[in-house]
Amino acid sequence: MKVVIVGGVAGGASTAARARRLSESAEIIMFERGPDVSFANCGLPYYIGGEIQEREKLLVTKPSLLNKRYRIDVRTRTEIVAIDRRAKQVRARNLGDGVEYLESYDFLVLAPGAAPWKPPIEGVDLPGVFTLRNLEDVDRIKDFVDRGVEHAVIVGAGFIGVELAENFLRRKLRTTIVELQDQVIPVVDREMTTPIAEALRSRGATLLLRESVEAMRKSADGLTLNLKSGRTLDAGLVVLGVGVRPENQLAVAAGLEIGPRGGIRVDDGMQTSDPSIYAVGDAVETRDFLTGGRTQVPLAGPANRQGRIAADNIFGRESRYRGTQSTAIVGFFDHTLATTGLTEKVLVRDRTPFFKVYVHANHHAGYYPGAKPLSIKLLADPLTGKVLGAQAVGSEGVANRINVLAAAIQAEMTIRDLAEVELAYAPQFGSAKDPVNMAGFVASNAADGLCPQVHVDQWEGELGKRAALIDVRTPQEFAAGAIPGAVNVPIDELRERLDEIPRDRPVVAYCQVGMRGYMAVLILRDAGLDAYNLGGGYKTYRLHHPASDEHA
Amino acid sequence: MKVVIVGGVAGGASTAARARRLSESAEIIMFERGPDVSFANCGLPYYIGGEIQEREKLLVTKPSLLNKRYRIDVRTRTEIVAIDRRAKQVRARNLGDGVEYLESYDFLVLAPGAAPWKPPIEGVDLPGVFTLRNLEDVDRIKDFVDRGVEHAVIVGAGFIGVELAENFLRRKLRTTIVELQDQVIPVVDREMTTPIAEALRSRGATLLLRESVEAMRKSADGLTLNLKSGRTLDAGLVVLGVGVRPENQLAVAAGLEIGPRGGIRVDDGMQTSDPSIYAVGDAVETRDFLTGGRTQVPLAGPANRQGRIAADNIFGRESRYRGTQSTAIVGFFDHTLATTGLTEKVLVRDRTPFFKVYVHANHHAGYYPGAKPLSIKLLADPLTGKVLGAQAVGSEGVANRINVLAAAIQAEMTIRDLAEVELAYAPQFGSAKDPVNMAGFVASNAADGLCPQVHVDQWEGELGKRAALIDVRTPQEFAAGAIPGAVNVPIDELRERLDEIPRDRPVVAYCQVGMRGYMAVLILRDAGLDAYNLGGGYKTYRLHHPASDEHA
The missing domain is CATH 3.50.50.60 (FAD/NAD(P)-binding domain)
Structure with a gap:
């Protein structure tokens, strides 16, 4: 049995290690275009910032170890340029000397990953404009930062954008994030990102939302960016973090089935439309565990598990990927x-x-x-x-x-x-x-209908025009900040002041987090009023409407 | 509807609050023998140690708040001395003036908790010998510590014992724990407690395992303890943390069904053998979620949820307690x-x-x-x-x-x-x-039988006498400490040195955590050997056999 793997990071390396564990006799070859395998891509921003000090630490596994311990024939700086499905062989090109050769396979596993997307804007290839995918990228960015750049512009406020912002700020760079959406971490609901947006600002980052870069040009001491709003920015370096695209060129050329967003299509055993070819990791289209629909989620955990599953199926152990549920986490200080x-x-x-x-x-x-x-x-x-x-x-x-x-x-x-x-x-x-x-x-x-609740977005629609709003917190809390239009009737006085509450329209009660509002609604309903609790209280209101108000 | 609740801490207070939320009109009376309701029992040790500085913080809810917000008639320092089930009334005694009176109920909820067990040994009632249940206990212990006691003896190395040890050590007391079992935190498997035992010792506590106190006597400057081993200990204060007993006296006297270990028996709606009486919290016998058997687990989380469930059922909302799974956690520094x-x-x-x-x-x-x-x-x-x-x-x-x-x-x-x-x-x-x-x-x-494993306890039985033991770590790791009898063959040399491994008997391989051992076993099995991986490797061995060896 001969297994050839294309790509040596999370998905590819997991496939290789599992394959060896399932078969001591199989021939396993792993091709990797870059110089490193199995590096810690999720750690890259922290090396720029100096949290991770030794570059060595980012190399989770070295080719020599994979070779010695797992007898995996690791061929770095070698690109697979074509797949011949009929002959079951790949064409490999040694990027050092340019020599090409054929390698046959019984099973081929594609784990090429996803490439950072470069939007088609002027200047995207200028020196000083980066994307972040591998150690070579990080070396280049770090080198630029080490040389004393003053202002970094990050395009895209997704996970990598926010992590880069933390690390640029740690390096004392002036940092600006330009984001097309009206929020940071666009995959999450907007109000839940408010604390991150506020933290970015309070740490000194400039956040330009609903904004985009239209062109980048060389300037005397770096780059000048023209933004959609007409604004210009000077930048010492720019990092584009606006999403990734599956590396599907090989698969496309080989005629494998591809999803509408470019992901290599696989079944839940990670098999492509060719039974001899599997695909795993950021390059594949998988099933969303919850919707059952097709999705592409570039995450390290799923990539690792998919590699394991592909190897299982190749070696006759039935194993199914249950789909992705898009669990993700980001820290900012x-x-x-x-x-x-x-x-x-x-x-x-x-x-x-x-x-x-x-x-x-x-x-x-x-x-x-x-x-x-x-x-x-x-x-x-x-x-x-x-x-x-x-x-x-x-x-x-x-x-x-x-x-x-x-x-x-x-x-x-x-x-x-x-x-x-x-x-x-x-x-x-x-x-x-x-x-x-x-x-x-x-x-x-x-x-259970025990406590009917309404939400800030509902309050801000039709309901808010009709309903009375009662703040049941203490006068001190009320004075420190309340929702416009609210009348303060503290919960512990509510039963005695019921006659102050209008009976001719719906009443929305709120407190700080929703607990006292809940009790208030029960009291009001018992008194025959049409009362609702504002879900999550004033704190949730504040997530929708930050004190800074710049978030709006 | 009139609901009478006996006990005002976790289970009782939760029942009362939920009852009010389910009915604005119900009459709710909560009796509590002590002066405080709803205090943070799990925080008591940390007030002694000073981590929690303000006593006030331990009072999670005050009677006045329960009264104002939830209109709960809270009667502290009032003991229920009898239940008349036929008449559906309880006899209450005001502990201040001794006056007794009757209170009727439609539903009665027993939430009396559990009392620290006082073992029947000489001197258990001497001044300086404490148990820890409530704020009054903690005041007395703290007062003793504040007065400058030097040596604290804790009897029982369970959760409270270990938490007390941390806090006595924080107060710079010389601290000794006497424990009957051969391990700390006896509800957990012994090897998993090794790091806690080692931490106790390295922080300066003396741990006397398989030991017990036979008598305590007054001495010149405190107490003298005679231990089972013949040893004696001088102590400035002693705290007994040897378990709790359900406060079942009222229930027993009222003829309610009681379990073999004294817990008030309830169905999964928290109803006792009397349909008008519910019981919740540390005093009840519940179902073990996993075994389906009866159990008594004094934990705050379950007590709170049971209170909620009892109130639900009383007010006609069917609600079932799913059983306890004994989740618990303890910190030591x-x-x-x-x-x-x-x-x-x-x-x-x-x-x-x-x-x-x-x-x-x-x-x-x-x-x-x-x-x-x-x-x-x-x-x-x-x-x-x-x-x-x-x-x-x-x-x-x-x-x-x-x-x-x-x-x-x-x-x-x-x-x-x-x-x-x-x-x-x-x-x-x-x-x-x-x-x-x-x-x-x-x-x-x-x-899946992919990697047959054996465990330290099996290795130490018959298998160890027959099998060869191979340490597949590096020579450096091997030199720093290995399992007696092991031969070192590093994993990365194993394929070349297969002829050194005996083929006439089982082979047990191990590494540091089990990963390399896993690969080693696969290599050995492929070569036709009867090989097994030592589960969890040397680290698990060390949990069973700490370097200190005092734990054995």
Whole structure:
């Protein structure tokens, strides 16, 4: 058995190692165009910033180890230029001497990854304009930064953009992010990104939203960028982080089936339209675990698991990829934002019925020092209560909760299951009612009609024109900032002041996080009023309308 | 509707708040024997140590708030001395003036909690001998410590014992723990507690295992303890942390059904044998989610959820408690140990078939600074692959993984599901192959017979007498410490040195954590040898046999 693998990073290296573990006798050849295999692509920004100091650390596995331990014939700086499916062979080109040769295969695994997209704008190939994919890219960017550039412009406020911003700021560069959307981390719902946007600004980054670069030109001391708004920017270096495109050229040329967005099409055993060819990682189109639709999600975890699955199937062990649920996390200094499953914007786009709740809680018991606020947005199926998606933002404990919710989505748990999940509690690690339980409680209450709730976006539609708005917090909290138009009636006085509440129209009550608002709504409804709780209270309002207001 | 609640801490207060949310009109009376309601019992040790500085913080909710916001008639320092089930009334005694009175109920909820057990040994009631349950206890202990006691003896190395040790050490007290079992945190499997035992010792605590106190007597400057071994200890203060007993006196006197270990028996709606009486929290016997058997687990999270469920059922909303899975966590300075589901010792005791794997990994990507080692023990059903239990120990990321595994147990996920769970990965938060995925991989490989493994305990039985032991680590690692009797053949030389491996008996291979051992076993088996991987490698061996060896 002879297995040839194209690409030596996450998906390719995982395939190779698993293949050897499944067969001591197979011949395994791994081709890699670049000089390195199995490097830590997710660590690249942190090497620029100096958090990761030794370049060596980014090389997770070296060719020599793969060769010695796994007897994998690793051929770096070698590009596969063509596949001959009939003859079952590939044409390899040694990028050192240009010599080409044929290599036969029983099974071919394509793991070429995805390339950063270079938008077709003037100047995209100028010196000083970079994309970030591999160690060579990072060397070039770091070299530029080391030489004393003053101003970095990052195009795209996605995961890599925000991570680069952290690291440029750490290097004391003036940093500007230009983003086409009206938010950072566009794959996440906008309001959940507010703390990251505010942190970017408070750390000194300039955030230009709904903005794009139209042209880049050489200037006396670097580059001049013309933006869509007419504004110009001077930049010492520019990094483009506006998405990736599957490296599908080989697959296209070989006539393999390709998805509409360019991903190599595979079945859930990672087999392409040619039974002798498998494909894994950022280059493939996979199934979305939740929608069942086709998706392309460039993530390291799925790439690794897909490699394992491809090897299993090649060696006769049936193994299925269950689909991707797009779990992702990003840090920006002491802030963390994470997501799993579907977002509200995807649910709205797909016209999928859903309901949502917000929970604002401490990441561990409030009475123990160091408790940090954490916000969770939970999206669920109104009919079945199944969890459809979750996002969390805060400074501590974010990964912990998103991981639980990721497992919950995989296991098709409902909001009622979340109310009951028995998580670890000691005051320095959690709460007797963990934020995940709270999300389950709030969602169950909403689903049961126990506490009708409305959301900020609904309040800002028709409802806001008709309804009365009651702030049930303390006068001190009210004075420190409230939703325009609200009247303050503290919860603990509400029962005595019911006659102050208008009975001729809907009443929306809110507090800081939704707890007191909940009780207020129950009191008001018991008194015969048409009352609703503003989901997630003033804190959720503030996610939609940051104090800075620059976010709008 | 009139609901009377006996006990005002976790279970009682949760019942009361939920009851009010379900009915604005119900009359709700909550009796509490002590002066405080809803205090943070899990925080008590940290107030002694000064981590929590303000006593006020331990009072999560005050009677005045419960009264104002929830219109709960809170009667502290009032004990319920009898239940008249026929008349549906309780006899209350005001502990201030001794006045007794009757209070009727439609529904009664018992949430009396559990009392620290006082073993029947001489001197158990002497001044300076304490148990820890409430704020009054903690005031007394703190007062003793503040007065300058030098040596604290903690009897019992369970959760409270270890937490107290941390806090006494923080206060610079000489600290000794006396524990009957041969390990700390006896509810967890012994080898997983090794890092905590070692940390206790390295922080200066004296750990006396397989030891007990036979008598305590007053001495010139405190107390003298006679231990079973014949040893004596001088102590300034003694805290007994040897378990709790359900406060079942009222229930027993009222003729309610009681379990064999004293817990008030309830159905899964938290209803006792009297349909008008519910019971929740540490005083009840509940169902073990995994075994289906009866259990008593005094934990705050379950108590809170049970209170909610009791209120739901009282007010006609059907709600079922799904059983307890004994998720728990304990910190000792920068070490954390957590558990969920069944332990090996319980599985062995119950003769339940299981298999286990160990994973030693970093809590986040190793190439990012600050990665800390984390060990996971996973127990699974050999037939179905269902996760039966998990334990984790390390300094970071322990709660994160145990929480995922707790959700996995609740959702009846299998080891194969764990291999695929899509957790959040960026280098500062996790790994592309998270420790939970790794546990799933290793368990799946073991279940598939891909890599036969043996465990340290098996090696130490018959197998060790027959088998050859091969250490496949580097000579440097081997020289730094190896399992007695092992021969060093580094993995990367193994294929060339196969003739050195004996073919006439089983061969056990091991490395540091089990990864290289896995590859070694595959190479050896391919060569026709009867080879096995030592599960979890040298690190697991070291959990069983700490370098200190005092633990044995």
